[in-house]
Structure formats: C-alpha cells, structure tokens
Amino acid sequence: MAENHAHGDHPGERAADDPIKLLAIRDTPLSVDEVFRAVGDDAAGGTTLFVGTVRNHDGGADVDMLGYSCHPSAEAELRRVAEKVVADYPVRALAAVHRVGDLRVGDLAVVVAVSCPHRGEAFEACRKLIDDLKHEVPIWKHQKFSDGTEEWVGAC
Numbered sequence: 001m002a003e004n005h006a007h008g009d010h011p012g013e014r015a016a017d018d019p020i021k022l023l024a025i026r027d028t029p030l031s032v033d034e035v036f037r038a039v040g041d042d043a044a045g046g047t048t049l050f051v052g053t054v055r056n057h058d059g060g061a062d063v064d065m066l067g068y069s070c071h072p073s074a075e076a077e078l079r080r081v082a083e084k085v086v087a088d089y090p091v092r093a094l095a096a097v098h099r100v101g102d103l104r105v106g107d108l109a110v111v112v113a114v115s116c117p118h119r120g121e122a123f124e125a126c127r128k129l130i131d132d133l134k135h136e137v138p139i140w141k142h143q144k145f146s147d148g149t150e151e152w153v154g155a156c
Contacts, residue, residue, distance in 0.1 A: 012043025
C-alpha cells in the first residue's frame with residue numbers, strides 16, 4: 001500500500017519545537033560558517049542565508065569606515081523579531097548575528113539564516129527576518145566619509 005507523501009504529513013513539514021538556534025550582537029568578526037552550521041536541520045529542504053557587508057559608498061559619497069552601536073535592549077528586540085518570524089513560517093532553524101564596533105569596507109555587518117522544509121518559505125522567512133531586524137532592532141550606524149564628513153543612520 002502506497003504511503004501519502006503530501007506536504008504536511010511528516011513532522012519535518014512543521015516548525016521545529018525550538019527553532020531559534022543562535023542570536024547575538026557581537027563586537028568581534030562574524031562567521032558565515034558559524035551561522036550556516038547553526039541552521040543545519042535534516043528536515044529542511046531549503047536554507048536561505050543573507051550576509052550584509054560594509055560597502056564603500058552611501059548616498060553618492062565614498063565611505064571609509066563605519067561604526068555600529070546598539071541600545072541595551074537590542075538583543076531582546078532581536079529575539080522578539082526572530083520569534084515573530086518563527087510564528088509566521090514553518091521554521092526548522094533560525095540564526096542571526098549583528099556586529100557592533102568599528103568596521104571597514106568589506107567587513108560583515110550582519111549574517112542571518114533560516115532553514116525551512118521548502119525553499120519558498122525559507123526565502124520569505126529570511127527576507128522578513130533581515131527586513132524586520134533592520135527596521136526594529138535599535139542598532140545605529142555611524143558612517144565616516146572620505147571627504148571628512150560623518151553621518152548617523154538609525155536602523156529603526
């Protein structure tokens with residue numbers, strides 16, 4: 001007798017019981033490998049990873065370096081954002097790390113990843129995670145431009 005293999009029949013099609021594997025705000029360099037390993041899950045058919053790097057320009061001006069700083073509530077807000085994503089999608093595993101301190105062009109500023117049973121929901125969940133992180137977690141960017149000017153940019 002053939003088994004029914006439709007979506008939803010297997011426990012792996014649902015969200016994991018505790019899918020938030022890694023959340024951190026750090027003043028040390030970030031690792032794509034660490035984040036990718038954190039979201040490994042045998043039931044996940046799709047893993048989406050987003051890496052945000054410091055670019056060499058903003059608003060038509062050359063950026064030399066920048067610094068990130070955060071409010072003491074930033075890690076709690078990051079958890080709230082992550083919990084909202086896992087409530088809305090069948091997340092098997094989720095990880096997000098953001099850097100604070102002084103960064104140079106090319107440095108990793110943020111790495112987020114989401115594993116889900118299928119690729120479409122993995123893309124959607126990862127997009128929601130990074131977008132909500134950027135809009136809601138109180139992390140600020142202090143940019144220093146080549147012409148000597150500076151600018152603060154609020155993340156939320």
